[in-house]
Amino acid sequence: IKDLDELNVLRKCIRLEEQQDGRTKVFVTYPQRKDPNIIFSAQNSNYRVARASSIRLRQTLLKRNLLDQFHQMMQKTLDDNHCEEISFSPEDTPANFISLNYQEKDSTSQALRPVSNSSLPNRSGESLNSNSLSRPPWLGSGLKCLISFREKAIGFHSDISKFYRSVFTDERTNNLRRYFWFSDPHNEQTLKCYRFIRGNYGDTSISILTELIVREIISEACETHEVATACKHQRIVDDFCSSLDTVETAEK
Numbered sequence: 001i002k003d004l005d006e007l008n009v010l011r012k013c014i015r016l017e018e019q020q021d022g023r024t025k026v027f028v029t030y031p032q033r034k035d036p037n038i039i040f041s042a043q044n045s046n047y048r049v050a051r052a053s054s055i056r057l058r059q060t061l062l063k064r065n066l067l068d069q070f071h072q073m074m075q076k077t078l079d080d081n082h083c084e085e086i087s088f089s090p091e092d093t094p095a096n097f098i099s100l101n102y103q104e105k106d107s108t109s110q111a112l113r114p115v116s117n118s119s120l121p122n123r124s125g126e127s128l129n130s131n132s133l134s135r136p137p138w139l140g141s142g143l144k145c146l147i148s149f150r151e152k153a154i155g156f157h158s159d160i161s162k163f164y165r166s167v168f169t170d171e172r173t174n175n176l177r178r179y180f181w182f183s184d185p186h187n188e189q190t191l192k193c194y195r196f197i198r199g200n201y202g203d204t205s206i207s208i209l210t211e212l213i214v215r216e217i218i219s220e221a222c223e224t225h226e227v228a229t230a231c232k233h234q235r236i237v238d239d240f241c242s243s244l245d246t247v248e249t250a251e252k
Contacts, residue, residue: 003050006116006135010208014217015170026213030176030205031133039092039126040176046122046179047090047178050097053120054191055178057100061185070102071185075116081197086178088193095130096176116196117176118203128176134204139209140233145241148234152243163238164199164206166212177203207237 013029032039061067077083099117118128149155160166170176176198184190199206219231226244234242 003135006133007208010133010205010212011216013205014209014213016217020089026166026217027071027119027167028169028173028199028206028209028213029170030128030209030213030249033131033133033209034126036094036096036131036172036176039124040096040122041092042091044124044126045092045095045097047088047095047180048119049121050099050178051180051191054101054182055188056103058182058185058188061102062232066102066164067185069111070114071182073112073179074100077114078194082200083194083196085092085183085192085199088178092175094172094175095178097178097180098128098181116177116179116184116200116202118200123140129204130204132203132205134208138208140236142236145236145239148242152245154245154247154249155243156240158240160238164201164203164210166209167199169197169199169246210237211240221233250252 013031014031015027015052017025017027019025025119058067062068078085099120101115101117103115104111104112119130121127121130147156174195174197177200179194179196180191181194182188182190183192197252199210214231214235219228222228224247225241230240230242234240
């Protein structure tokens with residue numbers, strides 16, 4: 001019953017906004033367990049820790065000759081309108097900061113990718129992830145996807161590009177995902193404050209919210225029964241795996 005109650009709370013955190021060009025944007029709010037005005041008050045702020053973490057990260061990347069590549073990817077996030085630069089005051093409430101880091105990849109074209117930590121605690125010991133609802137777990141079935149892929153004549157696999165980043169987040173949620181980075185990574189004096197304005201990998205609420213969006217909203221807007229079925233039953237996160245009877249059906 002608790003899971004059902006939380007699921008209904010999460011449904012209320014999804015909002016559709018029609019655009020003048022005919023498109024529809026999906027906005028979400030990360031539901032908070034405790035009052036964010038208290039948990040993420042100015043006196044509990046973790047901005048000093050987050051700022052120091054970004055300064056150390058810059059030094060590490062510089063020593064490893066990875067600074068320019070990391071900054072290019074951070075700049076792309078800004079250019080793609082997934083984050084924005086904001087003014088900063090230690091008195092902002094509610095406000096929370098996350099930390100940045102990187103993961104190295106076994107790739108010649110892309111040696112690393114930026115990652116963020118939404119579990120960075122503030123002075124009260126809470127973090128965005130610890131105070132956000134994330135239940136119930138609702139991932140697709142790998143076995144069902146495998147069976148669906150082998151069931152009919154024409155198998156297919158696809159994914160949703162930038163899955164979490166396709167979802168917009170509201171003002172309060174944005175202010176709980178602030179971070180520090182440099183506008184010029186080779187100038188220590190250019191440290192700026194930014195915030196994410198889209199869903200982000202590592203945010204504990206985004207997984208279940210995107211599941212609800214795809215299963216209950218996107219599937220209802222699909223033009224074919226096959227795509228609607230794939231959204232609901234033949235998908236794991238952003239990966240679709242199924243099969244169709246004919247090539248003609250696949251082309252639709």
